[in-house]
Amino acid sequence: MITDPALAPDGERKIDWASTWMPVMNRVRDRLKEEGVMRGRRVAVILPVEPKTAYLAATLADAGAEVAVSFPGVMVHDDVAAGLAARGVEVFARRGSTHEEELGFFEEVLARRPEVVIDDRADVIRLAHTTHPEVLETLLGASEETTTGVLTLRAMEADGTLKVPCIAANDARCKYLFDNRYGSGQSTVQAVLDNTNLLLAGRRLVVAGYGWVGKGVARRARGMGARVIVSEVDPFAALEAYHDGYDVMPIEEACEVADVVMTATGVRRALPLSAIERLKDGALLANTGAVDDEFDVAELRERALETRIVRPNVEEFKLEEGRSIFVIGAGVVVNLSAGEGHPVEIMDLTFSVQALSARHLLLNAAEMSPGVHALPDEIDEAIARDKLDTLGLRIDRLTDEQQAFLKAWEAFA
Template sequence: MTATPIQQKYDIKDISLAAQGKQRIEWAGREMPVLRQIQDRFAQEKPLAGIRIAACCHVTTETAHLAIALKNGGADALLIASNPLSTQDDVAASLVADYGIPVFAIKGEDNDTYHRHVETALDHRPNIIIDDGSDVVATLVKERQSQLADIIGTTEETTTGIVRLRAMFKDGVLSFPAMNVNDADTKHFFDNRYGTGQSTLDGIIRATNILLAGKNIVVAGYGWCGKGTALRARGLGANVIVTEIDPVRAIEAVMDGFRVMPMAEAAPQGDLFITVTGNKHVIRQEHFEVMKEGAIVCNSGHFDIEIDLKALKEMSTEVKQVRNFTQQYFLHSGKSVIVLGEGRLINLAAAEGHPSAVMDMSFANQALACEHLVKNQGRLEPGLHAIPEAVDKEIARLKLQAMGIQVDDLTPEQEVYINSWTAGT
């Protein structure tokens, strides 16, 4: 497949940060044994040879190992940031300088730069798009119809992105297969729950240095990310309140021991608010108006739209930077509300994102999803496709093996019993 080469080889903050970035990439690799095995196999087999890949991901030490796996597999891979505040500039520099992977990502880049980088990713004329949030796919569908013929498929590992892909398919505009990495068991059970739970609180503590014990923490949304966040907050001694729109998730939160109520009722009680819904304006003007003085608001959902910052700014007389990633909004009423990380992913804005050990499984799914798309090119229908169960279980097996943990095997008698309707009880 012949591509029109991009003219600019990278757009990063500072190439001189490469040495520091490489050291951190290597450190992360210690906790990523599954992806390391995939990197080694890909280097031998080259399953992605000749394939152009545009990856829109959080540019972190863990993502670096996915990019290296793609390159080892023979892909012509390019990386852009999926979030303006999530880029680790030293990692971007090392990927360019030490691994020869084009990166277009700068921590704190403005929206115009972000959208320019999305266009750069599409200028690469990708055959496969690895997306976090489906911005690249949405831009392709809306603005680059002529490139649809180049596409083998896409992979998506965020809840927000899966929602958008489903909407695209429903509207008849998703004309190629999309691998639903987000719903793989070895992704959402671990990355969403344990990764989000730990890294969200890590980001909050780094940004504020507050004590969480004894605080009323309101978690908006009780999906897998919300479950992990609520669990970890309780583990640090917080009194956790959950808000939900789904009655099944709400009753699950109740039975997990959390208080559940509408945001309007939670708003006057909360000391700290964490949104993890993937939806828009979960915290709005009417909620800001009744919050305590100095209430802290942050987001760990994919985009920065969960908190209505426009409304908050209109309610304010002044916005003051009080710490790194911490802004205090002084309201006309005389109270103030504190926003962390400009409403963007607090775990990546103020901390380092998910621990390497969980991203090991998530990015193993991404790499193997790309391989699956190539191996099955022309045979997969347009729309969402689950990660094959065999792939999911193999990732879990490799992870357990790396941890030195063994599990039982079925006996022949058990095999017959579990696969038969005649054996009875």
């Protein structure tokens, strides 16, 4: 179910462009095709429908899997959806879909009885464990894309609900060190600037949350000349931000001086309405966390005297006569809802992690207990080594003597 199959040529060109810059994924593709592990296996891909994700889905299909893709419409590129469908992948996604339609799309995917789900925010795994338990009979396992989804799976594991093994793809070093930090960092700042055509240099930019994503956003914003302030709830993260050279203060205080506020926390109302009310005229708001109401746009809408769309992806909220604030990307993950997502090279790593997680589940799920599992270190490390190799970078190795030294705990001096 896609918007318009005639858009396929544009979508295919975009997928091809992405694949040009994903050399590690190309190696994974060749390996999967040669091994035949994917042949005839049913895989669901629940990720934003954009060129890099499409290349992941197309790679699995190319290697012989029956692939079904779906995602909520705010993060769907219709041309890419069409291009993917033209490559033999079943796509249930269209830009602007309603919540009911999206639920229906997820149900269509579950009706294909996937053996492996590559999930985002644990949305489909949750459905499988609540309203569609029959799917669990044939589901071998899942691989989770993002920090927030991994937290959900851990909560399910803690209360004994999780019935299948799930790989925390987000927690692989090849994922969070690069995707969350450099990928979100660049693409979040880029989405806000592209959609507003404004200058960052000299502006005060507040980052709520100094985890991997927040660190990336802060670093990129500073690199473009912004004066960055961090708000945190975790004392270690706050200290880190301080020693990285940022101002640190509570969100309510930060909002009094902010020109731009970006949330990157994974929790609801990290930017509460009381803080938004302190913002000055013209302030910009964007969320890059996976939780849609890191600031509550519906609540803000009720509070506003008037709202209007002033540019594509930019909505003005008039709080009182003479004071407006602007929300980019409707408060939903801004780099995906109002941008093209992460840079391609970053997703080369992320989707190599995902493809090899799916492979690992297909081969090993029967021996894995229900619960959250790490991607085995050797797979993670092999991806990093492949990436270095494709970049033409060489590194040193520990000598035998150094390895022996590291193990010789009893030696003194």
